[in-house]
Amino acid sequence: MRLVGVVDPDTARADAVAREFDCKAFGSVEQMLTTHSEVQAASVAVPTVLHLEVARALMEAGVDVLIEKPLASSQTEANEMLLLAKKHNRVAQVGHLERFNPAVRATLPLITQPMFFEVHRLSVFTPRALDVDVVLDLMIHDLDIVLAFVHSPVKEIRAVGLPILSGKVDIANVRVEFESGCVANFTASRVSTERVRKLRLFQPGQYISIDYGRQDVLVFSVGDAAGPAAKPSVNPQIQVGKPAITAEEPLLAEITSFLQCVRDRGQPVVSLEDGAHALELALAILSAIKRHAGKIGVTK
DSSP: OOOOEEEOSSHHHHHHHHHHHTOEEESSHHHHHHHOTTOOEEEEOSOGGGHHHHHHHHHHTTOEEEEESSSOSSHHHHHHHHHHHHHTTOOEEEEOGGGGOHHHHHHGGGOSOOOEEEEEEEOOOOSTTTTSOHIIIIIHHHHHHHHHHHOOOEEEEEEEEEOSSSSSOOEEEEEEEETTSOEEEEEEESSOSSOEEEEEEEETTEEEEEETTTTEEEEEEEGGGOOTTOEEOSSTTEEEEOOOOOOOOHHHHHHHHHHHHHHHTOOOSSBHHHHHHHHHHHHHHHHHHHHHHHHHTOOO
16 A cells, blocks of 8 residues: 555645655545545544544545544544444544554453553643543543453443643543452543553452553562463562563554555454444543532532
């Protein structure tokens, strides 16, 4: 496959990118589809509120889509995208980038019965993505990962969040309990003084620590949970293992995987259903934050 073109209503920016990547610039999706009928796949990286509009035009034209997270701004829009993909038989993937993080890929085979998660995703403030709350901007990455690890319906949500430097929630802390008994604590902030991307999970006989940024996994095991590669730690009862990880740029892995699905007509690693489930949980968390704010008299 080759890059046909880039679409941006800011034609000067579109022209600059087109020159850089030796492709054509378009001011709208309609212009691109009219000019280049051979377009097979597209990456939808527009503001969340425009995801449905752009994805609809592409899928109706027979184009497969990689849609940035969050999938949509509402569950109704997400459901419509599911129907569109099915109706037009389109490959549709959601851009939950951390699924392609080598540390997450190395952890998946180790999951047995996760019972507790502690997750932190902190960023310094930037003016990007302020059209959505921090839950939909940052936390949704971790919601998707935990949902992929747990495979259990949500039972209860408790959440608090506050606007700090924008009109949206900039920092949030959430406790999610699943029907399986697993509990996950999430903290997300875009007003931090440091950048942190870490997930810790506990399951019978094991503690697993993931550093998304360093693409690193540490596994602390007791007894039968220790694998053959584990080594004794300071405490002889605890074995420490470090799964083999092949360093890879998650964004490149995501795009490569998507294009392979386009060629093979295969099922994406992150399906629209996965994106819809993460969005559903994120929106439920925002509702819980709103209820809590009402109780304590905090308004945006």
